[in-house]
Structures are given as structure tokens and as C-alpha cells.
Amino acid sequence: MAAASMMPIFSQNVSSKSDLVPDWTRQEVSTGTTIMAVEYDGGVVVGADSRTTTGAYIANRVTDKLTRIHDRIYCCRSGSAADTQAIAEVVSYQLGFHSIELDEPPLVETAAHLFRASCYRYREELMAGILVAGWDRRKGGQVYCVPIGGMLVRQPVSVGGSGSSYIYGYMDSNYKPGLSKDQCLDLTAKALALAMERDGSSGGVVRLATISEKGVERRVLLGDQLPKFSTH
Amino acid sequence: MEKHFTDSRVKGVSTGTTILAAVFDGGVVIGSDSRASMGGEFVSSKTINKVIQVHDRIFCCMAGSLADAQAVTKTAKFQLSFHSVQMENPPLVIAAASVLKELCYNNKDELQAGFITAGWDKKKGPQVYVVSLGGMLISQPVTIGGSGSTYIYGYVDAKYKVNMTREECLQFATNALALAMGRDNVSGGVVNLVVITEAGAEHIVIPGDKLPTFSDE
Numbered sequence: 001m002a003a004a005s006m007m008p009i010f011s012q013n014v015s016s017k018s019d020l021v022p023d024w025t026r027q028e029v030s031t032g033t034t035i036m037a038v039e040y041d042g043g044v045v046v047g048a049d050s051r052t053t054t055g056a057y058i059a060n061r062v063t064d065k066l067t068r069i070h071d072r073i074y075c076c077r078s079g080s081a082a083d084t085q086a087i088a089e090v091v092s093y094q095l096g097f098h099s100i101e102l103d104e105p106p107l108v109e110t111a112a113h114l115f116r117a118s119c120y121r122y123r124e125e126l127m128a129g130i131l132v133a134g135w136d137r138r139k140g141g142q143v144y145c146v147p148i149g150g151m152l153v154r155q156p157v158s159v160g161g162s163g164s165s166y167i168y169g170y171m172d173s174n175y176k177p178g179l180s181k182d183q184c185l186d187l188t189a190k191a192l193a194l195a196m197e198r199d200g201s202s203g204g205v206v207r208l209a210t211i212s213e214k215g216v217e218r219r220v221l222l223g224d225q226l227p228k229f230s231t232h
Numbered sequence: 233m234e235k236h237f238t239d240s241r242v243k244g245v246s247t248g249t250t251i252l253a254a255v256f257d258g259g260v261v262i263g264s265d266s267r268a269s270m271g272g273e274f275v276s277s278k279t280i281n282k283v284i285q286v287h288d289r290i291f292c293c294m295a296g297s298l299a300d301a302q303a304v305t306k307t308a309k310f311q312l313s314f315h316s317v318q319m320e321n322p323p324l325v326i327a328a329a330s331v332l333k334e335l336c337y338n339n340k341d342e343l344q345a346g347f348i349t350a351g352w353d354k355k356k357g358p359q360v361y362v363v364s365l366g367g368m369l370i371s372q373p374v375t376i377g378g379s380g381s382t383y384i385y386g387y388v389d390a391k392y393k394v395n396m397t398r399e400e401c402l403q404f405a406t407n408a409l410a411l412a413m414g415r416d417n418v419s420g421g422v423v424n425l426v427v428i429t430e431a432g433a434e435h436i437v438i439p440g441d442k443l444p445t446f447s448d449e
Contacts, residue, residue, distance in 0.1 A: 169387035169411035176447045194386035229389050 028080060029054045032201025033065060034163030034192055035076035037133040037143040038175070038184040039156045043212030044133040044141040045181065047188040048076050049163065049196050050204035061204045066218075070095050072211050073111045073134030078161035079148065080127040087118050087128055108134040112144035112152055120150025129160045135211050159191070163199030167191045181210060193227040248272065248418025249282060250380030251293035252408055253350040253360040254392060255373045256401035259429035260358040262350040263405050264293050265380065265413050266421030278421045287312050289352045289433060290328045291426050295378040296345030296365075304335050304345055325351040329361035329369055337367025348377055352428045376408070380416035384408045398427065402436070410443045 035048045048065035051058055065077045067088045073095070077084035091114045099106045112132040119128055132144040145151075145158040157175045159167055170191055179187065189206055196202045206221040248269040253262040268277040284305045285291050290312070294301040308331045315331075316323045329349040336343055347363040362375045374392045376384060391404055406423055413419045423438040 165382040166384075167386035168415045169384035169408065170390055171386075172411050172414060172446045172448060173387055173407060190390065191386060194389050197389060198385045 029059055029082060032163075032199070033078040033161035034159070034167070034195035034199060034202040035065060035078050035131055035161050036159045036164075036167075036171075036188050036191055037076060037131045037157070038179070038188055039133075039141045039143050040179055040181050040184045042141060043135050043181065043210060044143055045184040045188050045208065045210050046074055046076055046131070046133045047192050047206060047208045048161075049192055049202040050207060051202055052081055053201055058203075063204070064207060066207055066209050068092075068216075069111050069132070070099065070106055070134070072105065072136065072213075072216065073108055073132065074209060074211060074216070075111075075115065076131040076133070076160065078129040083126045083128045084130065087115065087126070087130070090118060091115055105136060107136045107138060108132065108142040108144065109136075109139070109154075112142075112146065112154075115144075115146045116150055116152040119146050119148075123148075123150050131158055131160050133211065135213060137213075141212070159195075161202065163192075163195035163202035166198040167195045170194055181212075185210065189221055190227045194229065196226075197229075248416075249295055249378035250384070250409055250412040250416060250419040251282065251295055251348055251377045252381075252384075252388075252405055253293065253348045253375055254396075254401055254405055255350075255358045255360055255394075256398055257395040258358065259352060259398060259427055260350045260360055261401050261405045261425055261427050262291050262293055262348065262360075263409055263423060263425035264378075265409060265419040266424055267413075267419055268298065269418045272418050275420070280421075281424055283424050283426050285433070286328050286349075287316065287323055287351070289322065289428050290325055290349065291351060291428065291433065292328070292332065292347050292349040293377070294345050294347045296343070300343050300345040304332065304343070304347075307335060308332050322353065324353045324355055325349060325359045326356075326361065326371075329363060333363045333367055333369040336363050336365070340365075340367055346377055348375055350428060352430055357430075358428070376412075378419065380409075380412035380419035383415040384412045387411055398429075402427065406438055407444050411446070413443075414446070414449070 032053050037046045046066055050063045052060040052063045067075050069075050069092050094114050095106050095111050115130055115132055129148050130146045135141050143158050144154050192206045208219050210217045251264040264282040266279050268280040270276050283291050283293050286309045311331050312323050312328055332347045346365045349361045352358050360375055361371050363369050409423045425436040427434045
């Protein structure tokens with residue numbers, strides 16, 4: 001599981017206007033971010049922060065990085081905003097078509113493989129780290145990690161984005177198999193809040209979603225509702 | 233700990249280590265892993281001691297190049313013992329930290345080393361100071377450093393409380409170092425801890441098989 005570091009490395013050269021145009025207009029838009037997904041018995045919890053940056057400027061402070069791919073399959077996006085939006089649209093289309101052909105809801109594993117196919121084939125051009133999570137009838141709640149480079153691995157809990165490095169220790173010590181849905185929500189909210197405190201490219205609000213047989217429940221934790229830790 | 237980089241573009245590269253210091257009620261715990269690696273591919277020592285004693289109740293840990301660490305701490309040790317003789321009193325922890333800070337700040341172009349200094353003195357009790365790469369000196373109740381530290385910022389922020397007991401603080405430090413060693417491939421080996429109180433300094437070594445394990449291991 002790679003901790004994807006979301007620093008924009010592509011910049012356009014606008015040589016003649018370089019003094020008149022602010023720095024951030026020449027930086028690629030990046031979702032330097034923290035994303036997390038956790039499996040529980042009966043579904044998955046996904047979460048993300050809400051900051052999109054172009055260099056030092058926060059282009060969108062209320063971004064929704066939890067993108068619907070199908071009724072009960074969501075993806076968490078980190079990396080280049082353009083790349084991840086494009087891939088998510090392509091996979092949504094492919095999965096929708098596949099689901100109609102099959103005449104039944106698609107499997108999370110299928111969605112994950114479609115993401116991996118795009119991310120691996122175009123690995124040189126893309127900068128995308130994606131968590132695919134959802135519920136299907138065959139295997140219940142599943143989380144698949146497709147980091148930069150195009151690997152695919154299923155994990156019970158996974159984090160991604162630039163802020164994820166700071167919360168590996170927290171996640172390792174606090175995750176146990178067999179957590180309930182509310183415990184998973186609590187774990188995700190706390191982990192994201194900790195990462196947002198330490199990572200300059202993550203911040204804003206915490207967006208959470210629960211996906212289960214019953215459907216998708218979304219919620220947002222605003223500034224004053226974020227978990228707090230004893231500051232020192 | 234990696235080779236010394238003189239190229240200023242790679243200044244600020246943290247080296248293969250995890251170091252930590254935390255204040256508890258009545259003392260301070262300072263600790264580190266024990267791995268020395270070359271380039272992240274070869275472990276040159278499995279049991280190196282990165283917690284260096286600069287005075288009876290003052291220890292420091294460093295993140296950076298091993299050569300710089302040895303040179304700076306040797307100088308600091310000498311200056312501190314001289315200072316202690318002049319003052320006719322054990323040196324203050326802030327004095328030790330300031331000595332390191334002067335060396336780091338005045339030689340910032342050549343050196344690539346950051347220090348955590350922890351100790352106990354009669355004036356302020358247990359303290360932890362961190363001297364960063366450029367020579368900034370600040371006091372914090374808990375601080376972490378080295379390449380493995382990125383993975384435990386969340387854990388430390390969540391778990392550290394002021395006025396813990398000695399046992400709680402030891403458990404906290406052991407867990408934090410074990411978690412970092414579990415994720416950082418250039419940190420590892422055993423956990424070296426030193427507990428410093430008014431009574432003195434106690435070394436604790438926790439070998440690999442006695443380290444705490446977490447649910448995914």
C-alpha cells in the first residue's frame with residue numbers, strides 16, 4: 001500500500017507573463033489529500049478531507065472526493081484532480097454498461113479491476129491514487145486500494161493521499177478486525193482529523209459515507225464538529 | 233543514518249531513524265530505534281545506540297548524518313562539562329540544547345543534523361527541546377523526529393497526554409516507536425529508551441520479540 005505523495009510535479013511554462021501571473025495559476029490542480037476506507041461486517045465506511053490545492057492556493061475548500069461509481073460502489077480520489085475525475089467518469093461508464101449487460105448490480109471487485117486497468121495502462125501519464133469501496137451481494141463490504149502505478153490489493157482498512165503518512169501509526173494501533181459500523185465511522189473521523197492537522201494539503205471538512213445493502217448514507221463533519229485532541 | 237549529503241538540494245532529507253522524547257509527571261523518556269542503514273538497502277548496524285549522553289541527566293538523540301552527530305555531540309559534551317565546572321552546578325537542559333543550537337545554526341550550511349535534547353534539571357524539572365535542521369530551538373512536551381516519525385504523528389497527537397505516569401509514558405513511547413518501525417523500512421531493530429528523573433538515568437532496551445504487536449501482524 002503506497003502512501004501517495006500528492007505534490008504537483010507538472011507545471012506549465014508561461015514565460016512572458018511570469019511576473020504578471022500568480023504562481024498558483026501555473027501549478028496543476030492537485031487533491032493533496034487524506035482518504036480512508038474501512039470494511040465492517042455488512043458494508044464499508046469511506047471518508048475524505050475536502051481540500052483541493054493549486055500550489056499554495058486552496059482552489060476548493062469543500063471538495064467532494066467521494067465519488068459515486070455505482071449505486072453501492074464509491075471511490076476516494078487522491079492525486080491530480082483532473083486525472084482522477086477523468087478516470088472515475090470512464091470507469092462509471094464502463095461499469096454502468098457492464099451492469100446493464102449482466103442485468104444485476106456490479107461487483108466491487110469488477111469496479112476495482114476497471115480502475116486498475118486504466119491506472120496501469122496509462123501509468124506514465126497519470127497521477128492517481130484511488131480507494132475503491134462498496135458493498136455487493138457476493139462478498140459484502142470490500143475495500144480495494146489502487147495506488148499510483150496501478151497495483152490492486154484488497155485490504156480491510158486503507159488510507160491514501162499525502163496526509164496518509166501521518167496516520168499509519170494511528171491506524172495500525174486502533175484498527176481491529178470486527179469493528180462495528182459506528183466504531184469504523186469514529187475511527188475514520190478521528191484519523192482524518194489527525195491527518196488534517198498535520199498535512200498542509202489536507203483540510204476543510206470531513207466527508208463520510210457508509211455503504212451497505214440498504215444503500216448509501218452520507219454525512220459531513222464541519223469545523224466545530226471535528227474530533228479534537230489535546231493540543232500541545 | 234545515511235551518508236552526509238553536501239548537495240544543498242537534498243538538505244532536509246530525514247534519515248533512516250525514528251527518535252522520540254516525551255515529558256511525564258516527574259521525568260522524561262527519550263528513545264530511538266537501533267538501525268543504521270546505507271541507502272535504504274543495507275542495514276549496516278542492527279543495534280546502534282542513537283541516544284547519546286551529554287551529561288549526567290541530559291541525553292540527546294539525533295536525526296541526520298552519523299558523522300555530523302558524532303562531531304557535534306562530542307563538541308557539545310566538552311563544552312557542557314566545561315560550563316558545568318565553571319558554574320559549579322550541573323548544567324541546565326536548556327544550556328545543553330542551546331549549545332547544540334549554536335553549533336547547528338552557525339554551521340547550518342555544512343551540517344545536516346537535527347537534535348532532540350531531553351533531561352532533568354533542578355530549575356525546571358523534566359524538559360524536552362528540539363533543535364531543527366536550520367538551528368531553531370523550541371521546547372515541547374513531546375516531540376518526534378527522523379524518517380519514521382511521519383507515520384506516527386497521528387498516533388502521538390492522539391495518544392500523548394500531559395502528566396502521564398512513568399509506566400504510561402514508557403508504554404506510549406514503546407508503542408510509538410514500534411508503530412514507526414513497522415512502517416518505515418529504514419527504522420528497526422530494538423527500542424532503546426532512557427528514563428531521566430531527579431534520581432538519575434535508567435536505560436531500557438526492548439528487543440524485537442518483546443515489542444508490542446498490532447492487529448495486522
